[in-house]
Amino acid sequence: MKHKKASSGAACPCGRGQLYAACCGRYHGGQPVPSAEALMRSRYSAFVMGNEAYLRQSWAAGNLPDGPLLDAAVKWLGLTILSTEAGGEQDQTGVVTFVARYKINGRAGRMQERSRFVREQGLWRYLDGDVSD
Template identity: 55%
Template sequence: MPDSSCPCGSGRPFEDCCGPHLSGQTIPPTAEALMRSRYSAFAVGQADYLLATWHPATRPAKLPLEPGLRWLGLKILSTEAGRATDHEGWVTFVARSKFQGRAQRLQERSRFVREHGRWFYVEGELS
């Protein structure tokens, strides 16, 4: 995905935004950065990154991604805590997608925890 905007909606090039996180070169410094990188991982089909950033206490054994699902955009509605020095954070977002010609909208308040300097997705509450 070189020379294109990051799927997370930051307006930055993928290679300067979520790309380094997905390739393992860097780790997201905040809960929101992890949320954005996880959205990008869904958009580019990187299930391994999604599993690696999912907290072991709630992580599924495998994560099959739906073929043909196209992610259209991410909007962060709010962020509570989740800074580089926090141990917990919440990010509320709306993610839009399209599957088999039908538009879909997912709104979730996601909970993240930081352990050993790394953020992990724990769980989400749909709204």
């Protein structure tokens, strides 16, 4: 799946209300992510945009699953952050709980996940998550 390019004036999919270029676009372009929540939002945007390379590089070492990370049938519709625990600039770990809404073949769904993040060599990475419906 080829990832979609966002125009510089496009709204960021992560829901922060900023332009993509000033929000998740800078992280997709290689700027370090300052917090676990910012990484969560940038990963959601990568799912929306089909940016598998970013998803792979933002995963913690040793935890990247085998096989493709994206499903072309899924259309992501929105992200709501429910809570964050730690995950700031001075922390080594963090937790972000979120709900992501989606459609598959016209059928709406929602996924709630409690995601864990860790710093590796000073950079935030996605460790794993517990999904609940």
